[in-house]
Amino acid sequence: MNHTYSRRVFHSGLLLTGVLLSACVTINIYFPAAAAEQAADKIIGEVWQLQKGEGGKDKAAPAPSTTPTQSQPQPQK
Secondary structure (H helix, E strand, O other): OOHHHHHHHHHHHHHHHHHHHHHOOOOOOOOOHHHHHHHHHHHHHHHHHHHHHHHOOOOOOOOOOOOOOOOOOOOOO
16 A cells, blocks of 8 residues: 555544544533422322322321422523
């Protein structure tokens, strides 16, 4: 093989690698913590209601509802 040809292949591979690496983009999806906590509280409440209906007296007290805190800033509209 010719030395110039192998150098060209090497540089083309390097360029292709650089282009592919720069094309990788991380997408951060904002998921509001307050909405997640409300959904969890709702599910927990439903589970406790089902347990009360099946077993009569519930065995443990339900977890207290927590006030949602904002751990991330709200997106600008």
